[in-house]
Amino acid sequence: MTNSSNSRAASLAHLRRSRLSVGDPIPLPLTMAAIYHTPGDATGFDQYGRFSNPTWDAVEEMLGHLEEAPCVAFPSGMAAISAVFFGLLKSGDRVLLPSDGYHTTRTLAERFLSTFGVAWDVRPTASLLDGGFDGYRLVFVESPSNPTLDICDISAVATAVHTAGGLLVVDNTTMTPFGQRPLDFGADIVVAADTKAPNGHSDVLFGHVASRNPDIITAVTEWRETAGGIPGPFEAWLVHRGLETLEIRFDRMCASAEIIALRLRNHPAVRSIRFPGLPEDPSHNLARAQMERFGFLISFIVASEEKAEDFINGCELIHAATSFGGVHTVAERRAKRGDAVPPGFIRLSVGCEPVEELWSVIEASLDRIA
Known part of the structure; x- marks a missing residue:
């Protein structure tokens, strides 16, 4: 990791320190409140649970510290994406989406944006620059894409989108701010599902929007307040706790994925593999340039649907x-989730188990289906 990342990681758990008084709890208190005491003119104070909550404030501070940008929290990654779409787009606008990214983003456009008069097109992540961006109010990219792990040049895309007069949104769910920082490469907006690695314990849904443009932050905040797409305080508290260990978990997961990917590519049961950290991967050189780590996701293909299920189970x-x-x-x-991939396509998310023990059982399961 870079010195900047190490600095952010070191200070992440100490953001509240300067505001603590003697006897205050060091762990974040959980504030469960729908109403607040607001006699007289209470401007500047918490008013109502749909507008603000001290636990949200704390988790947004942590996310903002990692993104180095103001953040707005949401009850899921899709809620964050929805806030960007419905807070910033209007009838007559056109949006470009990745054809190989998370399928629910395209479903949202098909079922709801279209009915509001917003047109949309798709393009593969790896060839996103082909065709230019004239006429697009908003370009949405996912790099690496989920689940095929293709990558686009975020800086080049940002320059081209801005030249065409549009906004660039990057879904950074697969990488977290410790693995990639799209705002530093010119993206206007980052969205992410903190359900994943930031929380890290698979027990809460959460998401956020980050931007260095105050007008964008205002727009998505107003959407949240008005539409009511707010996170629960307990969910925010869980994410806050998870963020305190994100750097160490992410480091282990990425390191283990690099080891396992190298071994998977040589196993006879594996027909093909995608992982940005492999030197022969089509995205490797670009990944080295714009990503701080290669991530913890590996995609590979085995012979059939039956063998894929047998391996996993x-x-x-x-x-x-x-x-x-x-x-x-x-x-x-x-394939069972509707992605346009072969029947034997497997997305593997490497966790925090000791890597040699993890590889031992992966290898044994692959040996069985080879």
């Missing part, structure tokens, strides 16, 4: 689950 240190980024290693055959 027969590995005692892998959970069959649809999310990623937690302390548990999980895997999923992504």
Whole structure:
């Protein structure tokens, strides 16, 4: 990690220190409140639970510290994406989405943006620059894409989008601010599902929007207040606690993924593999330039749907689950979620288990299906 990342990691758990009085609890207190005491003119104070909560403030401070930008918290990653779409777009606008990114983003556009008069197109992540961006109010990218792990040049895309007069949104869920910082490469907005690695324990849904443009922060905050897409205080408290260990968990997961990917590519049961950290991966050189780590996700293909399911279900240190980024290693055959991938395509999210023990059971399960 860079010195800047180390500095942010070191100070992350101490952000509240300067505001503590003698006898105050060091762990963040949980504020469960829908109403507040507001006699007279209470301007500048918490008013009502749909507008603000001290626990939200604390988790937004931590996320903002990592992003080095103001952040707005939401009850899920899709709620964060929805706030960007519905807070910033209007009838007549056109949006560009990744054809190989998280499918629910496209579903949102198809089922709801279209009915509000917002047009949308798709383009593969790896060739996002092809065709230019004229006419697009907003370009949404996911790099690395989920689940195929293709990458685009965020800096080049940002320059081209801005030249065309649009805004660039980057979904950074797969990388977290410790792995990639899209705002530093010119993105106008970052969205992320903190359900994943930031919380890290697979027990809460959460998301955030980050931007260095105050007008954008105002727009998504007003959308949250008016539409009521607010996070619960307890969920915010869980994410706050998870963020305190994000750097150490992320470091272990990424280091383990690099080891496991190198071994997977040589296993006879694996027909092809995508991982940005592999020197032969099509995205490797670009990943080295714009990512601080190569991530903890590995995608690979085995011979068939049956072999993929057998591998996952027969590995005692892998959970069959649809999310990623937690302390548990999980895997999923992504074709069953509607992704345009082969039947034997597996997305593996490497967790925090000791790497040699984890590889031992992965190898044994692959040997069985080879």
